[in-house]
Amino acid sequence: MDYKETLLMPKTDFPMRGNLPKREPEIQAKWENMNIYQKVQERTKGRPLFVLHDGPPYANGDIHMGHALNKILKDFIVRYKSMSGYHAPYVPGWDTHGLPIETALTKNKKVNRKEMSVAEFRKLCEEYAWEQIDRQREQFKRLGVRGDWENPYVTLKPEYEAQQIKVFGEMAKKGYIYKGLKPVYWSPSSESALAEAEIEYYDKRSPSIYVAFEIKDGKNVLTNGEKIVIWTTTPWTIPANLGIAVHPNLDYHVVKVHENQFVIAKDLLQSVAKELGWEAYEVVKTIKGQELEYIVAKHPIYDRDSLVMLGEHVTTEAGTGCVHTAPGHGEDDFLIGQKYGLDVLCPVDERGYMTEEAPGFEGLFYDEANKAITQKLEEVGALLKLSFITHSYPHDWRTKKPTIFRATAQWFASIKDFRDDLLKAVQETKWIPAWGETRLYNMIRDRSDWCISRQRAWGVPIPVFYGENGEPIITDETIEHVSNLIREHGSNIWFERDAKDLLPKGFTHPSSPNGIFTKETDIMDVWFDSGSSHQAVLVEREELDRPADLYLEGSDQYRGWFNSSLSTAVAVTGKAPYKGVLSHGFALDGEGRKMSKSLGNVVVPAKVMNQLGADILRLWVASVDYQADVRVSDAILKQVAEVYRKIRNTYRFLLGNLFDFDPKKDALSLEQLREVDRYMLVKLNKLIAKVKKAYENYEYATIYHAVHNFCTIELSSFYLDFAKDVLYIEAKDNKERRAIQTVLYESLLTLVKLMAPILPHTTEEVWSHISSVEEESVQLVDMPEPVEIDGADKLEEKWDSFMALRDDVLKALEVARNEKVIGKSLTAAITLFPDQKASELLNSIEESLKQLFIVSSFEIGGSIEEAPEDAQSFDHVKIVVKLAEGKTCERCWVVTPEVGLDQEYETLCPRCAHIVKEHYSA
Numbered sequence: 001m002d003y004k005e006t007l008l009m010p011k012t013d014f015p016m017r018g019n020l021p022k023r024e025p026e027i028q029a030k031w032e033n034m035n036i037y038q039k040v041q042e043r044t045k046g047r048p049l050f051v052l053h054d055g056p057p058y059a060n061g062d063i064h065m066g067h068a069l070n071k072i073l074k075d076f077i078v079r080y081k082s083m084s085g086y087h088a089p090y091v092p093g094w095d096t097h098g099l100p101i102e103t104a105l106t107k108n109k110k111v112n113r114k115e116m117s118v119a120e121f122r123k124l125c126e127e128y129a130w131e132q133i134d135r136q137r138e139q140f141k142r143l144g145v146r147g148d149w150e151n152p153y154v155t156l157k158p159e160y161e162a163q164q165i166k167v168f169g170e171m172a173k174k175g176y177i178y179k180g181l182k183p184v185y186w187s188p189s190s191e192s193a194l195a196e197a198e199i200e201y202y203d204k205r206s207p208s209i210y211v212a213f214e215i216k217d218g219k220n221v222l223t224n225g226e227k228i229v230i231w232t233t234t235p236w237t238i239p240a241n242l243g244i245a246v247h248p249n250l251d252y253h254v255v256k257v258h259e260n261q262f263v264i265a266k267d268l269l270q271s272v273a274k275e276l277g278w279e280a281y282e283v284v285k286t287i288k289g290q291e292l293e294y295i296v297a298k299h300p301i302y303d304r305d306s307l308v309m310l311g312e313h314v315t316t317e318a319g320t321g322c323v324h325t326a327p328g329h330g331e332d333d334f335l336i337g338q339k340y341g342l343d344v345l346c347p348v349d350e351r352g353y354m355t356e357e358a359p360g361f362e363g364l365f366y367d368e369a370n371k372a373i374t375q376k377l378e379e380v381g382a383l384l385k386l387s388f389i390t391h392s393y394p395h396d397w398r399t400k401k402p403t404i405f406r407a408t409a410q411w412f413a414s415i416k417d418f419r420d421d422l423l424k425a426v427q428e429t430k431w432i433p434a435w436g437e438t439r440l441y442n443m444i445r446d447r448s449d450w451c452i453s454r455q456r457a458w459g460v461p462i463p464v465f466y467g468e469n470g471e472p473i474i475t476d477e478t479i480e481h482v483s484n485l486i487r488e489h490g491s492n493i494w495f496e497r498d499a500k501d502l503l504p505k506g507f508t509h510p511s512s513p514n515g516i517f518t519k520e521t522d523i524m525d526v527w528f529d530s531g532s533s534h535q536a537v538l539v540e541r542e543e544l545d546r547p548a549d550l551y552l553e554g555s556d557q558y559r560g561w562f563n564s565s566l567s568t569a570v571a572v573t574g575k576a577p578y579k580g581v582l583s584h585g586f587a588l589d590g591e592g593r594k595m596s597k598s599l600g601n602v603v604v605p606a607k608v609m610n611q612l613g614a615d616i617l618r619l620w621v622a623s624v625d626y627q628a629d630v631r632v633s634d635a636i637l638k639q640v641a642e643v644y645r646k647i648r649n650t651y652r653f654l655l656g657n658l659f660d661f662d663p664k665k666d667a668l669s670l671e672q673l674r675e676v677d678r679y680m681l682v683k684l685n686k687l688i689a690k691v692k693k694a695y696e697n698y699e700y701a702t703i704y705h706a707v708h709n710f711c712t713i714e715l716s717s718f719y720l721d722f723a724k725d726v727l728y729i730e731a732k733d734n735k736e737r738r739a740i741q742t743v744l745y746e747s748l749l750t751l752v753k754l755m756a757p758i759l760p761h762t763t764e765e766v767w768s769h770i771s772s773v774e775e776e777s778v779q780l781v782d783m784p785e786p787v788e789i790d791g792a793d794k795l796e797e798k799w800d801s802f803m804a805l806r807d808d809v810l811k812a813l814e815v816a817r818n819e820k821v822i823g824k825s826l827t828a829a830i831t832l833f834p835d836q837k838a839s840e841l842l843n844s845i846e847e848s849l850k851q852l853f854i855v856s857s858f859e860i861g862g863s864i865e866e867a868p869e870d871a872q873s874f875d876h877v878k879i880v881v882k883l884a885e886g887k888t889c890e891r892c893w894v895v896t897p898e899v900g901l902d903q904e905y906e907t908l909c910p911r912c913a914h915i916v917k918e919h920y921s922a
Helices: 020-034 036-044 065-082 099-108 118-142 158-173 235-240 266-276 331-339 366-379 415-427 435-445 476-489 492-496 526-531 533-539 561-573 605-611 614-623 634-656 675-696 700-727 735-755 760-767 792-818 836-843 849-853 910-919
Strands: 177-187 192-194 199-217 227-232 243-246 251-257 260-265 282-288 296-298 305-310 322-325 383-396 404-413 430-432 550-554 580-584 828-834 857-860 877-883
Touching: 020 036, 020 118, 020 605, 020 614, 020 760, 036 065, 065 118, 065 550, 065 580, 065 605, 065 614, 099 118, 118 492, 118 605, 158 177, 158 476, 158 526, 158 533, 158 561, 177 331, 199 235, 199 266, 199 366, 227 235, 227 322, 235 366, 243 331, 251 266, 260 266, 260 322, 266 383, 322 331, 366 383, 415 435, 415 561, 430 435, 435 561, 476 492, 526 561, 533 561, 550 561, 605 614, 614 634, 614 700, 614 760, 634 700, 634 735, 634 760, 675 700, 675 735, 675 792, 700 735, 700 849, 735 760, 792 828, 792 836, 792 849, 792 877, 828 836, 849 857
Parallel strands: 227 260, 243 305, 430 580, 550 580, 828 857
Antiparallel strands: 177 192, 177 404, 199 227, 199 296, 199 383, 243 322, 251 260, 251 282, 296 305, 828 877
């Protein structure tokens, strides 16, 4: 007889190799056919609602690792919530307006904007946006992200734009929207105003100049002819200079250098003297800053005055303590200029070129003008020093080119009017990590008014009309009418029709006695678009609700979407649009560097999925501390793939050993299980509790390590290892075998459910191989609940002690193996000499100790004091390992002198002979 045929070896069709790049698309096709998203929604209907509101990615280009990290984290949360007592719809969205799409059309698609109307160009922008959405949607779905992909929210949809118009109207009604001439961040490369959220800082080399302004009227405080020294790194703003600011409480020295006398802040004299190379100078007198107010200096280039003013913004951190002031080119400059009645002079056009308001420099790009203006200052003897510095400077986040401050007429949302409400809303929100609260709180506390207008074509129009006298018209009636028009026709209608055709029929207004109206041509900042999603999505979609339970985006969104959403929501409703905010870091390469094409270190999600599979990418997301910046590389993904293999092989082993197990018929009750089996269920319960708590706290690395450790330590290294002797060797219905299978079945269901949010494809595949389950998908079940086990704590304490003792035995066996005393552990006979504590423990265990230790012979030889000298010594036990005596049983591989006692089965031990005789003999 071939005894192999009598062994109950594992049987399963579940493959060892994942082959995920091929298998995952097949599983996704199955989900699509069964409409899994809808089925999940139907199953959980009526449960408490949990809304994770998707921050819209920009519809341009393929998805990158940051996108993958973000969408996968969201999917973990939504999948878990729908398996743990909640109804958790997920509506993905896209941000579609703005400059990148305009640029993509003009640069990549070679569209000539000047040859078409604004409306025609906008139609091309819309077509391009939809192409990008379709492309990105397929890539997000390939990640295994479950959502309402056929019905996403998109910021260019008419119903979205209509709600955005209403948000604007509501803010205007409350007096939060105004038009004003103010310096704003201006991008010459984009030819548009920018919000703070659209600014990034990079190093820039700039000229650094010290300039002398001669006193024209010293008001009996200074002598005419003395000179105030200013310092600036923007010589191009000198033509716009209308004043000089000093601090009222600082002391200022009048310093004699040769025949000149200069005014400089006392605290900065030494650094300025060193910078300007003044070897010999004399302090003539000292004056308080407040005494210098209203003194008049001459502009160094033009025949006009420069007024000395008092400003609290003046510091002694750098420069001279006398600040060059150009109200058209700086926020502080503008504010002090308003206070002192200065004009707002801005001699730079929207492309960054000097205008005729800067005589002598008109037509020069502002950066080129630096040189010409510096040369002119030198010619007239006003330049004291020119050098160059490299400093952090604001850049347009899209074009990566420097910005300038430039005064233009813009539309603003007045943050200061409801700042206290904003700060209160920040404090009422739960922030993870906790520092997010401080970060956003400080941003809002220090934030100036939000410039919401842009000088572009592709976006939502600012719904403002103008009367004949230029007065802006925003009324409930006009807002309602425009909103309804846009809901019906889309925002293109604003650019296709004249103002009179966009106004309600018969509309009149005191500002237009002749009934002639014009319309605003600026569009809204794209952050206003996405920031209105709480109204346009959470309120508009019946399956959602405001406030959302959670917003989850990258840490750059504190100045972006978290901020703009909060501003519009508090302005309109008085409350934050979210109850909680969770942020993640950026994806870096394996060495912690930013990914860039030039460095060749970009890890592309599509490539990872084609080579390893989406589940490996998802497991990587679960493995990292995502709240900080995360690293990803081929080597890191390879390590994650190893962990995946371990988890997959655990599923396979469990499935393979349950091939003849029907839980309805074969499962044993808790009372029928042995202690070791119940101990494994206690460990399983602890895993359930730990993993569910980690899901609740968004701590996925905890789940990754907990599940991996359970598979490798509790299961593979212990339970599954010794269980083989029972599972394979014993007869089919042997009670110990059914007890182990009962535990394996519980472990399998638990591990599949616990990992379903993280490894949806693999767990779906495993689920399809569990014949006893009724639900067609693991996504249609709830998370496992712990089983009540009497005396669980005592049981765990006892068996944890045994596991420590077993570790000592394994170490002793390893030493003996290295010394060539034994081969495999089944060739060993071990004798233990325990101390009293270990002796009591061993005597209390009813299970077969030689089976638990996986040896052929086990005995207790006496107390620890009686151990021979050659025994290996441990804390509570001494161990002697010898080669087991006897023959090897051909069926179970145990070495025993009893092999052949049954003459009919000469190569079998008595246990195997009995099993074969009872169950397999003809």
